[in-house]
Amino acid sequence: MSKTGRADETAALHRLSMESLPTLPKEVARPSYDRAAVSPGIVHLGLGAFCRAHLSVYTDDILAAGATDWGIVGVDLLSPAIRDALKPQDCLYSVFSRQAGGDQLRVVGSMLDALALPDDLGRAFSLMIAPTTRIVTLTVTEKGYCQDAATGALDENNPAIKADIANPSAPRTVPGVLTEAIRLRRAAGVAPFTVLVCDNLAQNGATARRIVVRFAELIDPELSRFIAENIAFPCTMVDRITPATRDEDRAAIANGFGIEDAWPVVCEPFRQWVIEDNFPLGRPRWEDVGALLVKDVHPFELMKLRCLNGAHSTLAYLSVAAGIETIAEAMGDADLNAVVHRLWKEDLIPTLPPVPGTDVTAYTAALEERFLNPGVRHRTLQISSDGSQKLPPRLLEPALSRLQAGALPQAIVLAVAAWMRFTTGVNERQESYDIADPMAARLRAIGERNGHDAKRLAGELFAIADIFPPELLGYSAFRDAVEKTLHSLLTKGVRPTLKTFLG
Incomplete structure (x- = not known):
């Protein structure tokens, strides 16, 4: 359990929230900044464990260093389950770092809100076209990009892609959501955001760019040209082993730290992030908290x-x-x-x-x-x-x-x-x-x-x-x-x- 040996199962459990933060054991790291003063600058697609153990942790460190304009709003493309777990916790969650020298727990506050695309499509697009949103990040796994495994091109026969092409204003796929968000943002006269892919794909930014440009071409060739010429898709390399959260992990957090967290994240201590430095509207100074910004990832x-x-x-x-x-x-x-x-x-x-x-x-x-x-x-x-x-x-x-x-x-x-x-x-x-x-x-x-x-x-x-x-x-x-x-x-x-x- 924790280094202090807190393992008494009779201790009162505190459901994680802004109200309960002051009651948490002192060995639990928590946001040291005023979350109410933070505004969203990043919309993240994909609310799985990896982004919450990686992107959100780096960004939490940036907010702790004094930034106030790089909060994250997470959007799950498929299910409301994670949203429904996080919202009663004020979108706080714990990162459970497991290691031989003693487990450590940290509460992350950089996720300001959580949405589910099927229920919150309008809200998600409103955020993506807001001038304050300068980066859209993604962790949706390889299959989320709807690419042909043999060629790397857009899988135009994918039923979900066909559905989005038929109804582009209510998309459900990553290419569809990005294309519609870019169209709406352009129509509103707002400068394009940067698309930052954080999935394990070879040349992930270039892959996403190729797929989105082709998807847009099937709907509006002129919009496709705009995306090809104006949207930055920097490549990244991301690394942190993040196994699926189990009930045993929730129990270990409850018994060891007295915290009830509906959806914590379990991970190793190690983390690494290498990022191609191409952000026309600016970015957090992730390099100040351990990321490596390079010309070629x-x-x-x-x-x-x-x-x-x-x-x-x-x-x-x-x-x-x-x-x-x-x-x-x-x-x-x-x-x-x-x-x-x-x-x-x-x-x-x-x-x-x-x-x-x-x-x-x-x-x-x-x-x-x-x-x-x-x-x-x-x-x-x-x-x-x-x-x-x-x-x-x-x-x-x-x-x-x-x-x-x-x-x-x-x-x-x-x-x-x-x-x-x-x-x-x-x-x-x-x-x-x-x-x-x-x-x-x-x-x-x-x-x-x-x-x-x-x-x-x-x-x-x-x-x-x-x-x-x-x-x-x-x-x-x-x-x-x-x-x-x-x-x-x-x-x-x-x-x-x-x-x-x-x-």
Whole structure:
């Protein structure tokens, strides 16, 4: 629990709110500024855990340093659940940093209001066209951008995109919401806001720009040209491990600190933010509180996307099959630990460009320590979600790079085979699990139909062009190695396959 040892379950619980802030234990950090004096300057789309453990924390530090015009209003695009949890708490919430040296709790106050798009569309647009709003930020996961996984372009056949094109004034997708907000702002004669993407996408700002420009073109080509010429989409690299909040976490906060928080955020102590410095209407001085402002984010994002996220995916798919629940348990397994070290050394680090001011080997050593943090219960099944979209940038692109260099990326082969084995929907204990993926129905059908035949399973999955590019499949050694490893996983199991891999 807390460093003070407060764990008495009989202590009175205080529902988190502005009124209860003074009653919280002294070891709980809280806003030191006057929230009533803060005005919103940022509208954030996506109210999940990551933004509240990352963007909102950096911005909370900015407000504590004296800024008063960079408060955040959060908008959930899908569900009112987080809004309904936060509003009775005056949009305060706690960030529960779990670490071996003692858990720490912090109350964050930078989120001034919370909306749900289905109920609050008009209010959301009013805020986005307000001159005081200079930045619109996003954390909506890869699938929220409605892109074609194979090309990176807008998926024009996506039913939600089609619906927004048919009714652009009442959008529900990210491209639709941004396009309509920009149109309304332009019509009101207000200078364009900056769109700041905080999702794990390769060249995330450029990706969002490409998708929004194309969406607008399908509605109004002149508006599309305006967006292409006038809206800034800086790229970012974001990093903080933030597992899904569990009831056990709420109970730990209640028992350890005497606080009732309907939707706290759990995270590791580490945080990193690298931002392309392109903000025509200005920005918070995030660099004063630990962010790195640069001209080119690409080397940093590639390092993180491959070394952290690629390792996460590799651990996740092998662990789900073996029945290992968390990343900490997986990284603590000698065989899996050795796999990740080979993945970094042989398959991923050689594909990276120089990263300014960074020793990549030291970076991966720090990653190992972060993965081993027992306080962060980052579930492998959670990380396994959306594999059809995560696999290409995290593992398939570096695989192609190594193949082009004349090397067979054997650790990536193992990871891809483990993902294919994952599509069967059953682990080695014969326990079923959900496949959370935009292609879930298709993947599940392929996995169930071919779960005992590696050749057929690999063949049908390789045939999905949205995942596996023809250039990669042109290397028969890669295809054959994946199929052989998949056969081992299906017939012998994870542990014997790892022993063979490690020699």
